Amino acid sequence: MIAPIPSSGAVSDHSSPLDSATEARARAICADHNNDPANLLEMLHDMQDEFGYIPSALQNVLADILNLGKAEVHGVISFYHDFRSSPAGKVVVKLCRAEACQSMGANGLIERILDRHNMSDFGTSSSGVTIEPVYCLGNCALAPAAMIDEQLLGRVSETSLDASIATHMQGGQS
Amino acid sequence: MSLIIENDHGTREGTGKPVTLWIDDVQVTVPEGSSVMHAASKVERPIPKLCATDSLDAWGSCRMCLVEIEGVRGTPSSCTTPVRDGMKVTTQNNRLERLRKGVMELYISDHPLDCLTCPTNGDCELQDTAGTVGLREVRYGMTGENHFEEASKAPIDVSNPYFQYDPSKCIVCSRCVRACEETQGTFALTIEGRGFDSRVSAGVGMDDFFSSDCVSCGACVQACPTATLVEKSVVEHGTPSRSVVTTCAYCGVGCSFKAEMQGNELIRMVPYKDGKANEGHSCVKGRFAFGYATHKDRQTEPMIRESYTDPWQKVSWDEAIAFAANRLKAAQAKYGQGSIGGITSSRCTNEEIYVVQKMIRAAFGTNNVDTCARVCHSPTGYGLKTTLGTSAGTQTFKSVEQSDVILLIGANPTDAHPVFGSRMKKRLRDGAKSIVVDPRRIDLVKSAHIRADHHIQLRPGTNVAVMNAMAHVVVTEGLVNEAFVSERCDMEEFERWRAFAAEERNSPESLADIIGVDPQELREAARLFATGGNGAIYYGLGVTEHSQGSTMVMAMANLCMATGNFGREGVGINPLRGQNNVQGSCDMGSFPHELPGYRHVGDDATRTLFEQDWGVELLAEPGLRIPNMFAAAIDGSYKGMFVQGEDIAQSDPNTSHVEEALKALDILIVQDLFLNETAAFAHVFLPGTSFLEKDGTFTNAERRINRVRPVMKEQSNLSEWEAVCRLSAAMGYEMSYDDPSQIMDEIARLTPSFAGVSHQRLDGGESLQWPVNDANPNGSPIMHVDGFVRGKGLFMVTDYVATSERSNRFYPLLLTTGRILSQYNVGAQTRRTENSRWHQEDIIEIHPHDAEERGIADGDHVSIASRMGATTLRAEISDRVPAGVVYTTFHHPLSGANVITTDNSDWATNCPEYKVTAVQVHRSNRPSDWQEEHKDKSQTHYRITIDAAE
Structure with missing residues (x-):
């Protein structure tokens, strides 16, 4: 069976205090976007690119810089599943669950991949593989589609996914 | 009276020109900018809705309010569709019915079906709407995918003391988020x-x-259409069955509330949309902090004692009144007629205050009457009367919506006047400068x-220096509104002031070192105020509670006159009054030199008017002010005092001095809800009534006279005004009224600015702002419209004179004081509610630099010592205060904030200089001597003898 999608922002809260270097970088990123609240999404993308996730303590910093309520920032971050509140594993695997991919056997593929990594649900395995569902990668013609560490893959099979994951775990590109 | 259900028109009324349209063949005309939903509601064709409520902007998410409009494709949502001339709207037909039912089925398939055991059963918009649309089945069943199963597994958020959040009932209409x-x-x-x-x-x-x-204002609870956000009192007791419209008794905003009752139990206070001061909004105090009225500390029986060191004896009203009158008479016999007096309370109704000052003037035969406004807004009275001719703010609260530049001085509205603070914030979000x-x-x-x-x-x-610097910029950079000044002001005095302001010693550059602010910032601020459109000044006790409090009030009036900011919406000078009825207590003749309506006791015509009406001769000489009363008590010439609902032992400066004075009295009568700090030194305690038991009026900071209606019987079995009348009679002067409306009739008869005021008019639904007289029969929302009350506006030269309270190497820091949202003044009420969970103790804010120098860590106990005394509080390290300044609140008696404040006061009115005290702060691990003594006192002075029979 397919587990429901977790709401990424709300569930796990990686709320360790913020170190001053991270805060300084965050402030610099905001400054790159003119400290304009209209650019909040761009700032969040940059921060996730840089830190790998958006520490919840950063929400206060963002609220302060942009003169927003903390809750407002939290509302935006928690709406988008793509923003994570804790660090991902070594490899991030996004598996498409949209209609085209489902029709090409994505659901079974997902179950087997999760199983292989001893996972009952989406999340991060003990070996450091993060598996997430996506709707959709826009790669329908090449369903089932997947994305590993921002690299788009088409016509994936169990074997090809395993191989790609293994390559990325070793730090290489497939 | 049954439960008042206020109409919810779904969206706000527009403000444009009239637009006429048809709703189901009914013609309706509404202002442009109104929604179709609003127009339909106006002609009693209410359209079902869930996400719309008329306190908020339209949102258009729930899809319940769909309508058909001739010539428009589809079924637009009526809340987001603005009216157009000639529009033909259908609010109900088969298609719309089917659509709404369908949407409702989806809602209900994701909502628990537990209506009968739900806290808001019978008071739920979701339930009502399901009824309206004729929901009879839910085709999707209740077992499909939903949110409430998961949500109901999580505990209900009961962390707020007054309301709870149950996510399982939520329909995600966002009304709470939008209200916040x-x-x-x-x-x-x-x-x-x-x-x-x-x-x-x-x-x-x-x-x-x-x-x-x-901030627990309750706006989200008010907006919630389900039981997701609901008062705990409703969860516990059920929905209320009747409402009484009354006025909040906390700050000077004077919010209107519906007290919603079951029997004699107050279930909740709900802000009243028709209340002009608050328009349906509230704060944590007025909305929720009413539990003190039935707190176990409440004293409901009269008590007497020979000496303040004896335990209290409960006695009958007659015995207490006789004891008080005999002691007062004995004091007068021995020390002279002028040896007694009293203080009125800005917490009481106009009617109650009026009878107290009348008793003192007519029955005591002295003008020794003063009021707690002495220690807060007396400089406002003096300064505005001198310059403009009337002792009051010039605007309505709503006026701020038209302001372009808001100059806020020495006031913290979001904490001390929260409902007005929200109004101001809205205007600032909408683009006003500040x-x-x-x-x-x-x-x-x-x-x-x-x-x-x-x-x-x-x-x-250094307030006055700031005003002088701004005035200098206005005068020297050609920013004076010459047309306004020449038409409306006394030109001779203006020219004198102009020359003064232009002097180089008043330039921002000359004053920068004194003020401690970059002169360029001062220049830009002055230019903004003078040129930014409608400029309005809002101020609080940070202006008045200084040795130059009155000077500062006049300096602000000067600035507003020079820039032409008087006499219309969006401008003016606005004191934010701390207490619910400060304005009223001043209006009612509580000052030793003024009869009701701010008329001097030395004025023969005024005195004759009152003498004829009251049938007694009045003194032409002003009596003692509060500080003079204390001084005379210590001298031995002032021996008896009636204190109405005010805790002078906690609220007045230099506590040791006040306590010494109170101890020296032969007779101290305290009329209050609680045995407060002052009652520790009293001989007679007369139980007072809470605002929930009072019948009368409060006058708020915009001069609005609001009705206060009793929602429950007096717990003391006697209203305060009746107790005062009885004491007056026992002193030999009869005062007799059937009810408080007769007192107001007498006030109206004798006070020109109240001439047209009566309970009858107010109960008829009118909202009146004084002056209400022949010239302004419906009251005066904005003052000085066609000219200043005094004739020509009077510019006053306002030399900056530094306070004698200065920091030096022994007392290097300046202490200033303020308030916090959850507590109210000396805390007699709010400390006896759950509000204390937000603020359990007063803390002192200190800048990181000052803290580091002294080795103070966050949360440390520190001693704060001034030339007058010392106290110990916990420290919070905060960059809200600049280096060199420390800040505390004064809500808890044991904090002893006034043990450290000084005797300094405003030169004109004796308003204490609470806002500047030079102090030293250092780490401490024990309470101050005063705090130790005070704890001991609490053990002894509040004892009450318990009858053996009890």
Whole structure:
């Protein structure tokens, strides 16, 4: 069976205090976007690119810089599943669950991949593989589609996914 | 009276020109900018809705309010569709019915079916709407995918003491989130997640409502159409069955509330939309903090004792009144007629205050009457009367919506006048500029969606220098509104003032060192105020409670006159009154030199008027002010005092001095709800009535006379005004009224500005702002419209004179004081409610630099010592205060904030200089001597003898 999608922002809260270097970088990123609240999404993308996730303590910093309520920032971050509140594993695997991919056997593929990594649900395995569902990668013609560490893959099979994951775990590109 | 259900028109009325349209063949005309939903509601064709409520902007998410409009494709939502001339709207037909039922089925398939056991059963818009649309089945069943199963597994958030959040009942209409943003302006709430995971969230991560930015104003509870956000009192007791419209008794905003009752039990206070001061909004105090009225500490029986060191004896009213009168008479016989007097309370009704000052003048035969306004807004009275001719703010609260530049000085509205603070924040979010003059970085300097254009972070005590510097810029840079000044002001005095302001010693550059602010910032602020459109000044006790309090009030009036900011919407000078009826207590003749209506006791015509009406001769000489009373008590010439609902032992400066004075009295009569700090020295205690038991009027800071109606019987079995009348009679002067409306009739008869005021008019639904007289039969929302009350506006030269209270190497820091949202003044009421959970003790804010120098860590106990005394508080390290300044609140008696404040006072009115005290702060691990003594006193002075029979 397919587990429901977790709401990424709300569930796990990686709320360790913020170190001053991270805060300084965050402030610099905001400054790159003119400290304009209209650019909040761009700032969040940059921060996730840089830190790998958006520490919840950063929400206060963002609220302060942009003169927003903390809750407002939290509302935006928690709406988008793509923003994570804790660090991902070594490899991030996004598996498409949209209609085209489902029709090409994505659901079974997902179950087997999760199983292989001893996972009952989406999340991060003990070996450091993060598996997430996506709707959709826009790669329908090449369903089932997947994305590993921002690299788009088409016509994936169990074997090809395993191989790609293994390559990325070793730090290489497939 | 049954439960009042206020109409909810769904969206606000527009403000444009009239537009005429047809709703189901009914013609209706509404202002442009109104929605179709609003127009339909106006002709009693209410359209079903869930996400719309008329305190908020339209949202258009629930899809219940769909209508058909001739010539328009589809079924637009009526809440987001503005009216157009000639529009033909159908609100109900088969198609719309089917659509609405379909939407409702989806809602209900994701809502628990537990209506009968739900707290808001019978008071639920979801339930009502299901009824209206004729929901009879839910085709999707209740077992499909939904949010409530998951949500009901999580515990209900009961962290807020007054309301709870149950996510399982939520329909994600966002009304709570929008109310927090639009109405309150706090931005504490959001919808987190998406789809079935959507939840109202009070912020980041693990925050619950209590730990979040929530200020517990109740706007979200008010907006919630289900039982998701609901008062705990309703959960516990059920929905109320009757309402009484009355007025909040906390600050000077004077919010109207519906007291919603079951029998004689008050279930909840609900802000009243028709209340002109608050228009349906509230704060944590007025909305929730009424539990003190039935607190176990409440004293409901009269008590007497020979000496303040004896235990109290409960006695009958007759015995207490006779004892009090005999003692007062004995004091007068021995020490002279002028040896007694009294103090009126700004917490009481106009009617109650009026009879107290009448008793003192007519029965005691002295003008020794003063009021707690002495220690807060007496400089306002003096300064505005001198310059403009009347002792009151010039605007309505709503006027701020037309302001372009708001100059906020020495006031912290988001904490002390929260409902007005929200109104001001809304205007600032909508684009008004702001200049905040305050040593401390208050929320109106920077908070969510608020950023002051200029924060003049002045050194405490240099207000007048700031005004002079701004005046200098206005005068020397050609920014005077010459047309306004020449038409409306006394030109000779203006020229004198202009020359004064232009002097180089008043330039920002010359004064910068004194003020401690960059002169360029001062120049820009002055230019903004003078040229930015409608300029309005709002101020608080940070202006008045200084040795130059009256000078400062006049300096602000000068600035407003010079820039032409009087006599219309959006401008003016506006004191934010601390107490519910400060304005009224001043109006009612509580000052030793003034009879009701601010008329001097030395004025023969006025005195004759009162003498004829009262049938007694009155003194032409002003009596003693509060500080003079204390001094005379210590001298031995002042021996008896009647204190109405005021805790002078806690609220007045230099506590040791006050206590010494009170101890020297032969007879101290305290009329109050509680055995307060002052009662520790009293001989007679007359139980007072809470605002829930009072019948009368309060006058708020915009001069609005609001009805206060009893929602329950007096717990003391005697109203305060009747107790005063009885004491007056026992002193030999009969005062007799059938009810408080007769007292108001007498006030109206004798006071020109109240000439047209009566309970009858107010009960008929009118809202009156004085003056209400022949010239202004319906009251005066804006003052000085065609000219100043005094004739020509009077510019006053306002030399800056530094206070004698200065820091030196022994007392290097300046202490200033303020308030916090959850507590009210000396805390007699709010400390006896759950509000104390937000503020259990007074703390002292100290700048990181000053803290580091002294080795003080956050949370340390520190001693704060001034030339007058010392006290110990916990420290909070905060950059809200600048280096060199420390800040505390004064809500808890044991904090002893006034043990350290000095005897300094305003030169004109004796208003104490609470806002500047030179202190030293150091780490401490024990309470101060005064605090130790005070604890001992609490053990002895409050003892009550318990009858053996009990």
